[in-house]
Amino acid sequence: MEILKDKNNENYIKDINPFEKYKKIDNDVVSFYMQYNHLKNIYRQGWLKVRIGLEHKEKCESVADHSFSMALLAITMIEKYNLSYDTLKCIKMCIIHELGEIYAGDYTPYDKITKEEKHLKEKEAIQKVLKSLDFDNDFLELWEEFEKRETKEAKFVKNLDELEFILQSAAYGLDTSSFKRSIENITDEHCKEIVNSLIDLTKNNKKPTVEG
Numbered sequence: 001m002e003i004l005k006d007k008n009n010e011n012y013i014k015d016i017n018p019f020e021k022y023k024k025i026d027n028d029v030v031s032f033y034m035q036y037n038h039l040k041n042i043y044r045q046g047w048l049k050v051r052i053g054l055e056h057k058e059k060c061e062s063v064a065d066h067s068f069s070m071a072l073l074a075i076t077m078i079e080k081y082n083l084s085y086d087t088l089k090c091i092k093m094c095i096i097h098e099l100g101e102i103y104a105g106d107y108t109p110y111d112k113i114t115k116e117e118k119h120l121k122e123k124e125a126i127q128k129v130l131k132s133l134d135f136d137n138d139f140l141e142l143w144e145e146f147e148k149r150e151t152k153e154a155k156f157v158k159n160l161d162e163l164e165f166i167l168q169s170a171a172y173g174l175d176t177s178s179f180k181r182s183i184e185n186i187t188d189e190h191c192k193e194i195v196n197s198l199i200d201l202t203k204n205n206k207k208p209t210v211e212g
Contacts, residue, residue, distance in 0.1 A: 011105045012048050012057065014041040031132040038102050039064040046108040052172055061168060063098050063106060070094035070164045074157065081190050085153050089142065093157045096139050097146045100125035109181070119147060159188040163195065170198050175205045 019025075019034035042063045048054050071094040078087050098106075100122030107118050126143055133139075145154050162182040170176050176198045177183075186192055 011045055012043045012054070014043065014062065017041060017102075028132055028134045032129070035102055035129050035132060036099060039067065039098060042101060042106055045106040046110075047168075047172070049108055050110060051169070051174070059172070063101050066164060066168070067095050067098050069168070070097075070157070070160050073160050073164055073167075077160070077190060083156075083190075085156055089153050090157055090160075092139075093142050093146050093153060094160065096142050097157065097161070099129050099139070099143065103128055156188060159186050159191045162186050163191045166195055166198055170202050170205075173205050174202065176202045 017034070017038040019031070019038065022034065025031040025034065040062050043057065043060045044063060044066055047060050048057065052060065071091045074085075074090040074094050075087065077083065078085055078090065103125035104118075104121040107113055113121075123143075126140060130137070130139055145151055146157055149155055149158055162185045165182050166176050166179055169179055176195070183195055186195055
């Protein structure tokens with residue numbers, strides 16, 4: 001398993017990962033950084049492959065953009081609505097939940113891969129990334145918690161994952177009512193309220209080519 005490139009998983013990549021520029025990195029923080037820095041290079045594949053098209057590469061968000069936006073949404077929502085969630089856990093989960101894509105790639109719902117296969121590939125990938133760190137941490141546990149969706153924080157962060165996607169679609173100028181799958185996956189009342197506002201805001205926008 002190697003750092004993701006265009007030839008792997010047919011993902012579209014902005015640049016070569018800086019991790020490959022150095023033959024040996026002695027500091028574990030530097031090694032970890034050089035790997036997760038690649039999330040800045042990986043386009044969010046669904047936008048290019050399905051929604052806005054390859055001609056808009058220069059406007060497309062990266063995986064790192066998405067994770068950052070989710071983390072800031074978590075802080076905003078928890079503080080605005082005085083929600084009883086562990087804020088630090090939610091922020092960490094937002095940032096960590098895509099780490100596996102450095103090696104596994106960003107799969108879309110339209111890719112021919114089962115949820116089980118995707119989970120195994122991403123788990124193997126995140127374990128590879130975390131081998132860089134020589135101190136005890138809860139990163140893998142938090143990733144697993146997010147994947148299982150059993151705790152209140154994991155369920156909330158998954159809602160933010162869907163909400164951020166819909167917010168980004170509005171930022172691209174799309175009609176958010178067309179994103180039915182993500183809208184149906186949102187269960188949090190505050191997130192639903194925001195989605196309803198977005199639907200009203202974008203109702204006259206151009207619809208994406210593929211609905212779902």
